[in-house]
Amino acid sequence: MRILIIGGKGTIGSVVTSHFEKTNDVLIAGRTSGDVTVDIADSKSIKAMFEKTGKLDAFICIAGEAKWGDFDDLTEEDYYVGLKSKLMGQVNLVRIGQNYLTANGSITLSTGILADDPVVKTTSAAMVNGAIHSFVKAVNLEIKNGIRVNVVSSGMVEAAYDKYKDYFPGHNPIPMTKVVNAYVRSVNGKGKGEIIRIYD
Template sequence: MKILIIGGNGTIGKKVVSHFKEKNEIIIGGRTNGDVIVDIANSKFIKSMFEKIGKIDAIICIAGEAKWENFNKLTEDDYYIGLKSKLMGQVNLVRIGQHFLKPNGSITLSTGILADDPVVKTTSAAMVNGAIHSFVKAVTLEIENGIRVNVVSSGMVEDAYKKYKDYFPGHNPIPMKKVINGYVRSVFGKGNGEIIRIYN
């Protein structure tokens, strides 16, 4: 399969790429480096990226940012960071990317445990994650050509535990193998409109 992995150079992305490249042709999309350069917060970059790479079998997105800050300090512009990047960035990947997928292709988006179990300073991030979950369930009712759309929602991964453990007191770090398997399930399984939760 020819698979585009956006965010393939990140903490989770590197491990996902390493697994999928064993038997598939992988194209890595990144904001600053990769096989193709793309800022998902800008739909023009998304369209240009797909025009460069042509038809593919699957899209995986492990990218998108949102502002972490105390609720009383979040500004309207702070919220727009997550709305433009993680939310609309992934929505636009589906909206535009569907036209570059072969029939019966798949799109896998990424969120996280904050949609269901938020912690402090995550009002914006939790809101965006929850919106993506609703989007995935709704878009599968209308998207055409047999395209499947799922989302992988993971808890704090082992590889990021040292950096984020203070934000997630009492949370069990998720083994990277479990997270990778979430993406494998989405790409190679038959599920559609699924929120693949990996929380323990």
Template sequence: MRILIIGGKGTIGKPVAEHFQNENEVIVAGRSSGDINIDIADADSIEKGLKALKKVDAIICIAGEAKWADFNDLTEDDYYIGLRSKLMGQVNLVRIGKDYLTEGGSITLSTGILADDPVAKTTSAAMVNGAIHSFVKAVALEIEKGIRVNAVSLGMVEDAYDKYKAYFPGHNPVPMKKAVNAFVRSVNGKGNGEIIRVYEY
């Protein structure tokens, strides 16, 4: 398969890309690094990047920003960071990306445990993640040409434990192999409209 991985240089994206590279042609995209540049917060950037690739069999997005801060400190503009980037960025990736997928291809989006089990300072991020879950379930009912759309929702992964453990007291980190396998399930499986949750309680 020919697979585009947006965010394939990040903490989760890198091991995902390394896994798929064993048996597939992988193109890694990022805002400022990778094989091509794609900024998901910019619909024109998505279109330009995909047009350069012409056709792919799968798109994986492991990118998107949202503001983390106390609820009382969040401004309207702070909410728009997540709405423009992680939410509409991934919505636009499906909206535009479907035209560059081979028939029966797939798009895998990324969310996280905050949609189901938010912690302090994540009002904006939790809201965005929950919205993506609803979008995935709805768009799967209408998308054509056999294209599948799923979301991978991870808990805090092992490789990010030291950075985020203060935000997730008592949470057990998700082993990276489990995280990678969630993306394998989405790409290589037959599921459509699925929220693939990998949480360690």
């Protein structure tokens, strides 16, 4: 398969990339480096990226920003960071990217446990993750050409435990093997409109 991984050099993305590139032709997209570059907050940049990649069998997004902060401190502009990047960035990837997929192609988006089990300082991030879950369920009712759209929603991964453990008291870090398998299930399985949760 010819697979594009957006955010393929990040904490999770690098591990997912290492798995898929063993048996597939993998392209990496990043904001400043990779086989192609993209700013997912800019739909023109997304279009330009797909023009460079050409036809794909699947693409995975493991990218997108959202502002963390105390609810009383978050401004309207702070919320727009997540709305523009993680939410509309992934919506636009589906909207534009569907035209560059082969028949029965696969799209995998990424969210996280905050959609279902938020912690303090995450009103913006939790809102965006929940919206993506709703989008994935709805878009599969209409997307054509046999394309499947799923989303992987993970808890705090082992690789990020030391950095974020204070935000997630009592949460079990998720082994990267479980996270990788969730992306494999989305890409290589037949599921459509699934929210693939790995929370424990």
